[in-house]
Amino acid sequence: MRKLFLILLTISLSFALISCGEEIDVVESGTYEGVVAKVVPEEEEIYVNLDNGKKVELYFKENTVLMRDTLEVAFSELAVDQRISVEVLKVGNRLDPIKVEIIE
Amino acid sequence: MEQLPSMWRDELLHPKVVHFPIALLIFGTALLIAALIFRKNEKLSFLMPASRLAIFIGAIGAWTAVLTGNIADSFVARELCDPIVAKDHERFAYLVAYLFSGGILIDFFSRFFKFASLKKFVPVIILLLYLGGTGVLLYVGHLGGKLVFQQGAAVYQPSEDCSEFE
Numbered sequence: 001m002r003k004l005f006l007i008l009l010t011i012s013l014s015f016a017l018i019s020c021g022e023e024i025d026v027v028e029s030g031t032y033e034g035v036v037a038k039v040v041p042e043e044e045e046i047y048v049n050l051d052n053g054k055k056v057e058l059y060f061k062e063n064t065v066l067m068r069d070t071l072e073v074a075f076s077e078l079a080v081d082q083r084i085s086v087e088v089l090k091v092g093n094r095l096d097p098i099k100v101e102i103i104e
Numbered sequence: 105m106e107q108l109p110s111m112w113r114d115e116l117l118h119p120k121v122v123h124f125p126i127a128l129l130i131f132g133t134a135l136l137i138a139a140l141i142f143r144k145n146e147k148l149s150f151l152m153p154a155s156r157l158a159i160f161i162g163a164i165g166a167w168t169a170v171l172t173g174n175i176a177d178s179f180v181a182r183e184l185c186d187p188i189v190a191k192d193h194e195r196f197a198y199l200v201a202y203l204f205s206g207g208i209l210i211d212f213f214s215r216f217f218k219f220a221s222l223k224k225f226v227p228v229i230i231l232l233l234y235l236g237g238t239g240v241l242l243y244v245g246h247l248g249g250k251l252v253f254q255q256g257a258a259v260y261q262p263s264e265d266c267s268e269f270e
Contacts, residue, residue, distance in 0.1 A: 024191055043178055057191075059182035092185030 022047065025054035026095065031087045032056075033103070039078050046078060046100075048086060058086065058097040068102040077102060106268045108260070115179040115258040118172040122248065125169050128162030129204055129241055133234040140227060156211065159234065163208055166201040173197060180257045189255070193247040196240050203237035 022038075027050065034050035044060040060066070066073055078084075078100075087099040135155035142148040173194060181190055207230045214226045251257040262268065 022191065023195070024188060026188065043182070045182075057187065061182075094185055094187055 022057075023055065024057045026090065026093045027052070027054055027056060027088065029088060029090045031085060033083070033085045036078060036080050036082045036084055039080060041076065044075050048084065056086075056088070056095055058088065058095055058100075060100075061096055064097045065099045066102070067099065073102070106263050108268045115176040118169065118176040119252075119258075121165065121172050122169040125162045125165030125200075126241060126245055128158045128165060129200070129234075130238055132156075132158030132162055133231075133238045136231060136234060140231065159204060160208060163201065163204040166197070166204060170194075170197050170201055176258060180251075184251070184255050184257060186255060189247055189250050190257070193244060193251060196244045196247065200237050200241045200244055203233050203240065207233035207237070 024047070032048075032050045032052065034048045034056075036046055037049045037055065038047040040046070046058050046060075048056050048058065050056060060075060066075060066077065068077060083103040085101040085103055086097055088095040088097055090096075132155050135151050135158060138148070139151035139155055142151065177190060177194065181187055184190055210226065210233070211230050214222075252259060
């Protein structure tokens with residue numbers, strides 16, 4: 001019983017520590033390469049692990065261009081683990097994607 | 105003429121819900137402290153069950169606030185000038201919900217299973233979880249305030265001539 005109690009305590013504390021959602025970073029305006037970590041289709045939102053070790057959250061805007069092999073493609077073409085290049089504009093601490101290119 | 109937006113739009117469910125867990129969880133923690141201080145006073149024996157009830161309803165409210173917060177986030181996050189504040193608000197809100205839920209589970213199971221050697225420590229562990237949860241809760245509230253009062257999250261900006269109010 002004591003073990004069960006300690007397990008329960010450990011589980012609840014572990015949940016508390018690991019449940020903290022996703023941390024995101026802010027980068028300066030520019031073009032970066034990285035890998036898609038998460039795609040949220042209903043919000044046209046992606047998380048990208050950049051090669052510089054930072055993780056950014058990008059909400060597609062009306063004027064965001066998504067390219068693949070020089071052709072403009074729909075948001076649904078994006079998938080986790082794809083390698084992409086993103087051109088972002090830093091607005092406050094928000095990153096607006098201007099151009100996203102699927103590399104592979 | 106511009107029309108006033110509804111006060112029942114989805115992103116406004118969160119501010120309607122969120123104040124209940126804030127009040128109940130803080131009050132429940134205060135009641136627990138009082139219950140532990142006055143544990144030998146039989147006249148005040150209602151403090152512990154009152155604390156449990158407040159914390160239980162408050163924890164349900166906390167999870168509801170997380171849920172409605174996620175709904176609100178889907179409407180406002182893309183327009184925020186500093187979305188990191190919203191992320192921190194969300195992360196620490198989950199932490200609050202888990203800390204209080206963990207305390208409730210430990211409290212619940214400790215009543216069913218008697219741990220003679222741990223008996224003294226259970227209230228202390230629960231109190232520490234609730235005190236930690238209350239501290240984080242205050243910070244979450246502060247971040248929520250920053251989202252609204254600094255970034256205008258889900259806040260309608262009236263037109264210059266206020267014609268929509270006529």
